[in-house]
Amino acid sequence: MIFETTYPNNNYPIILKEHALSELHAFFKEDEQNIVLIDQDVYQLHRQYIKSCLSQYDIKFLTIVSGEACKDLSYFESVCDKLLSMNITRQSQLIAIGGGATGDFVGFLAATLLRGIDFIQVPTTLLAHDSAIGGKVGINSTVGKNLIGAFHRPRAVIYDLYFLNTLPTTEIRSGYGEIYKHAILNSEEKVNQLMNVYPSIKELERLNDIEHYLKMGIETKLKIVIEDEFESGVRKNLNLGHTFGHGLEYLTKISHGEAVMIGILFQKVINQHITHYDNHDSIFKFINYLKEIGYPLSILYAVETEIDAIFEYMKKDKKNIGQSIQMVLQDGDGSFTIESVSKEQVLDAFTELKSLINE
Numbered sequence: 001m002i003f004e005t006t007y008p009n010n011n012y013p014i015i016l017k018e019h020a021l022s023e024l025h026a027f028f029k030e031d032e033q034n035i036v037l038i039d040q041d042v043y044q045l046h047r048q049y050i051k052s053c054l055s056q057y058d059i060k061f062l063t064i065v066s067g068e069a070c071k072d073l074s075y076f077e078s079v080c081d082k083l084l085s086m087n088i089t090r091q092s093q094l095i096a097i098g099g100g101a102t103g104d105f106v107g108f109l110a111a112t113l114l115r116g117i118d119f120i121q122v123p124t125t126l127l128a129h130d131s132a133i134g135g136k137v138g139i140n141s142t143v144g145k146n147l148i149g150a151f152h153r154p155r156a157v158i159y160d161l162y163f164l165n166t167l168p169t170t171e172i173r174s175g176y177g178e179i180y181k182h183a184i185l186n187s188e189e190k191v192n193q194l195m196n197v198y199p200s201i202k203e204l205e206r207l208n209d210i211e212h213y214l215k216m217g218i219e220t221k222l223k224i225v226i227e228d229e230f231e232s233g234v235r236k237n238l239n240l241g242h243t244f245g246h247g248l249e250y251l252t253k254i255s256h257g258e259a260v261m262i263g264i265l266f267q268k269v270i271n272q273h274i275t276h277y278d279n280h281d282s283i284f285k286f287i288n289y290l291k292e293i294g295y296p297l298s299i300l301y302a303v304e305t306e307i308d309a310i311f312e313y314m315k316k317d318k319k320n321i322g323q324s325i326q327m328v329l330q331d332g333d334g335s336f337t338i339e340s341v342s343k344e345q346v347l348d349a350f351t352e353l354k355s356l357i358n359e
């Protein structure tokens, strides 16, 4: 399956299929450096496969630390130095093979080195169906997640479903958080469809029909980012679940998508009071669903004494205006709205959520 973005210019293809990696070479630049930066765990796991697709081409490989650890400023500096000492030029190209963190990190290298060079996203996780699309790239600061970044479109997204076969359960659950978010942003019908196909972790682990739902997620996201590339309006809706989610993730280091799913639950509790979209029954149904899939809801008890720290992270969110926390909520009619939420409302929602989980 091949999509093409529909920006007014500089569009890029998204190739979504099993063994898409064997088509990557079509995007190599002749007589220029093509440098693959690959998550070291992905390299260990798939070395033979990657070699079978790429060994006949003149490309360089750099392994990078796995997961979120690469999105660190001092690590960024060390990889910048390494690439610059390889004499890259503005015509060189980076290729990110890995999950969302790898794509964010390599994309940020590409956005900043020599004031911008090309890069290609080769996502290897479910989660990265989200992060590889739309050009948000960046690294973390000690103050919060993704606070150092840029918008930099990839030259292509080569999404090889083969890599999904070895995903651990936590990664599947994490990616599903963003798939579920996209379904919410799409329609209630898509949410129900998703919950019917994946009623529990057993079905989700089989990844039946996953190509269809990844396509749905990508299409939902594309529609939004093409309308509002630089997040001045509707793109903020893609941050659904991320305000609380990013704080929880940053504090506890649970996976991004698991934190986002808990963030979506948190947003539902807030909805109940501000927009009245959700009510006790809808929240309770959602909690039971999250339990079926195995989201780590008990983490909310583990962070009980650190809710102030989560609140401090929430205060660093890029959607905020001044000191006021802005959260994406669902309005009464199911549309989306961004509302100011006070510390008191956050604390009340947190207390309420903990008791709802135990009901």
Ligand SMILES: O=C(O)C(=O)C[C@@H](O)[C@H](O)[C@H](O)COP(=O)(O)O
Pocket (backbone or CB within 6 Å): 130, 131, 133, 134, 136, 145, 146, 178, 231, 235, 238, 239, 242, 318
């Ligand atoms: O692409 C976007 O826009 C998103 O908000 C997608 C999010 O799912 C993604 O996690 C993103 O990296 C978060 O963006 P941030 O601006 O809050 O760091």
